[in-house]
Amino acid sequence: QVQLVQSGAEVKRPGASVKVSCxxxxxxxxxxxxxxxxxxxxxxxxxxxWINPDSGGTNYAQKFQGRxxxxxxxxxxxxxxxxxxxxxxxxxxxxxxxxxxxxxxSDYWGQGTLVTVSS
Amino acid sequence: DIQMTQSPSTxxxxxxxxxxxxxxxxxxxxxxxxxxxxxxxxxPKLLIYRASSLQTGVPSRFxxxxxxxxxxxxxxxxxxxxxxxxxCQQYNGYLTFGQGTKVEIK
Numbered sequence: 001q002v003q004l005v006q007s008g009a010e011v012k013r014p015g016a017s018v019k020v021s022c023x024x025x026x027x028x029x030x031x032x033x034x035x036x037x038x039x040x041x042x043x044x045x046x047x048x049x050w051i052n053p054d055s056g057g058t059n060y061a062q063k064f065q066g067r068x069x070x071x072x073x074x075x076x077x078x079x080x081x082x083x084x085x086x087x088x089x090x091x092x093x094x095x096x097x098x099x100x101x102x103x104x105x106s107d108y109w110g111q112g113t114l115v116t117v118s119s
Numbered sequence: 120d121i122q123m124t125q126s127p128s129t130x131x132x133x134x135x136x137x138x139x140x141x142x143x144x145x146x147x148x149x150x151x152x153x154x155x156x157x158x159x160x161x162x163p164k165l166l167i168y169r170a171s172s173l174q175t176g177v178p179s180r181f182x183x184x185x186x187x188x189x190x191x192x193x194x195x196x197x198x199x200x201x202x203x204x205x206x207c208q209q210y211n212g213y214l215t216f217g218q219g220t221k222v223e224i225k
Contacts, residue, residue: 035214045155045163045206047214059213062120095162104169104210105153109162 002026004096004110011116012086019082020113022096029077030054033099035106036070036081038092046092050099051079086117121145121209125217131225136197140220142207144188151210154183154192157219158203166205167192197222 007021022034036048049060051070058070064083072079083090094113097106122145132138142152150170155163165174167183170190180195194201202224207217 044219045216047216104151105165107165112162
């Protein structure tokens with residue numbers, strides 16, 4: 001069955017960087033784009049961007065351009081999302097989700113990774 | 120960028136009620152609209168894709184409709200498991216979510 005397993009919770013100081021991993025299983029890694037979505041405490045869902053695991057191509061939301069980098073390692077079949085220059089506003093649960101162009105939606109989601117930014 | 124506006128933000132209802140959530144897009148999205156359910160501390164779950172298609176395994180009491188810029192999610196005969204937050208999402212090379220609608224027990 002399809003699963004996306006994310007790395008564990010992180011606590012970071014302001015100004016630091018964090019890198020979250022997402023390891024899908026149950027399908028061919030390179031066949032589906034991966035979206036990254038975050039959710040601040042008590043807030044809604046915010047799309048950050050996507051990565052094409054086949055080509056490595058990316059598309060970032062304008063808000064995150066220059067501060068977010070999405071990469072993948074095809075040998076490890078793992079996607080990564082790094083955020084730099086963290087502030088308290090980046091405290092959130094970060095989700096990866098599999099994109100389905102057929103459904104025009106995200107059909108499988110990771111369990112989420114809580115990133116806490118605090119001094 | 121396409122903006123998505125959901126209403127209401129909160130909805131109070133009882134088990135057995137029928138409820139409707141509305142989502143409006145700032146421009147036509149050609150039916151590329153999905154609905155998700157999210158429970159506290161859990162990842163979102165896909166309910167409806169392409170505006171009106173029911174995702175596999177989702178109960179038939181969930182019904183999506185609409186076209187162009189206005190879309191609805193209707194839950195018929197609300198069940199205890201349905202009290203959650205619902206989000207719409209447009210899909211057009213990038214994603215935009217609505218603000219969410221919390222369905223709470225009256």
